[in-house]
Amino acid sequence: MRILLIEDDTTLGAAVRDQIAADGQSVDWVTRLDEAGDAVGSTSYDLILLDLMLPDGRGITFLKGLRTRGNVTPVIILTALDQVSDRIEGLNAGADDYLVKPFDLAELSARIGSVARRYSGNPNPIVTHGPLEIDLAARSVHRDGKPVQLTAREWALFEAFLARPGQLLSKPQLEEKLYAFDAEVESNTIEVHVSRLRKKLGSAILETERGLGYRLGRP
Amino acid sequence: MRILLIEDDTTLGAAVRDQIAADGQSVDWVTRLDEAGDAVGSTSYDLILLDLMLPDGRGITFLKGLRTRGNVTPVIILTALDQVSDRIEGLNAGADDYLVKPFDLAELSARIGSVARRYSGNPNPIVTHGPLEIDLAARSVHRDGKPVQLTAREWALFEAFLARPGQLLSKPQLEEKLYAFDAEVESNTIEVHVSRLRKKLGSAILETERGLGYRLGRP
DNA sequence: CAGGCCCCTTCAGGCTGCCGTCAGCTTCGC
DNA sequence: GCGAAGCTGACGGCAGCCTGAAGGGGCCTG
DSSP, X not given: OEEEEEOOOHHHHHHHHHHHHHTTOEEEEEXXXXXXXXXXXXXXXXXXXXXSEETTEEHHHHXXXXXXXXXXXXXXXXXXXXXXXXXXXXXXXXXXXXXXXXXXXXXXXXXXHHHHHHHOSSOOOEEEETTEEEETTTTEEEETTEEEOOOHHHHHHHHHHHHSTTOOBOHHHHHHHHSOTTOOOOSOHHHHHHHHHHHHHOTTSEEEETTTEEEEOOO | OEEEEEOOOHHHXXXXXXXXXXXTXXXXXXXXXXXXXXXXXXXXXXXXXXXXXXXXXXXXXHHHHHHHTTOOOOEEEEESOOOHHHHHHHHHTTOSEEEESSOOHHHHHHHHHHHHHHHTTSOOOEEEETTEEEEXXXXXXXXXXXXXXXXXXXXXXXXXXXXXXXXXXXXXXXXHHHSOXXXXXXXXXHHHHHHHHHHHHXXXXXXXXXXXXXXXXXX
């Protein structure tokens, strides 16, 4: 992942650069907005870390210009300004996240990871399970290459099994997972949803353990 | 590369003209907006350098008119106004960059080079999605070859889906994207904007996943 | 400064289809 | 063969969604 760091404080900049490099990402570090403008003009970045107070202008303006030109690269703002109004202005200008100095470098790593996961141009990780291809982030399932539509409840149920492959889940456990714990389910709802899931995903997908519950079938 | 310089200060204008010529580009220099209008009407420029205070009107007005007529030539604003509001107005009006006077001629060269690299004479990359052609940089959409006008919110929403094609986006996620995170949206704003987008771009463009959110439809 | 215009939000009414329920049937264990 | 547990088709209620219309605010114009 290619990251552009725009930060004029040399101490902080170097620390951030080293942290990112330690995470295995590549960094370009500039200290002025005009350098930053050239950089985004000539290179395609996956993420921009932007200081708000720079020697040749406000980072906000740079960010707005970026967005006005249709650039959708995710931007995380780094700034000493901790007032809510600045934060709102930054987010309104199109920032994706915000870090107030002084911040923990580990936290920075976490945010970078989060943004990267959310936006990386790469496709989401796909879990395969027999004839099924499951994209958890996109909430989509394909069966033999054909998309399958799952409803909200069906997803919740399916997710519960995917989270614990092979593990036996009792009906009370599943009800707890599907409903706010105060909801009263006085019927065979789980059975019905299991039935619908089997119809959509294949009858082998869920195995019944009579009297005990269900478990995800072997692929 | 062919550059149009709109500047009424003869000293500065001559200096800029000479600098650009020294960089090996060709320049047309006009001092009034009506002349500028004639020039863009008769010649195709790769870049426009625009002063904001001119004897026969505001440069902003000229720029807006240009964009309204669908002209997407990159524009760099040259101005003595150093207030943030003016810069933002310029960028919102469709400028690609700005330079506050007095500026270094070397910096001007760098910006020109940057813009040139960004556009490299070629039209912007076009994303096609079924009957839609989307120019992210110019923020324009064509449907079956006809231009479609999107408002700010509509574009922001559309962009969110384009950034992650096929991914399910929940309403809270979309609200987060459209509004500062502390804004309270107590109504069905997202639904309304989705509805408008469908009306403008075609009903199949966004698919509803009841209880979960929306996703970009297959082309 | 009034007036117009456009965009955004909110609201209300109508519609869709998901979900819980039930009943009748099948399967399983003993 | 019997009872208990599970399966599944059918159906009505209602949450969630759609959309036309109205009102307010910002921006530009005369």
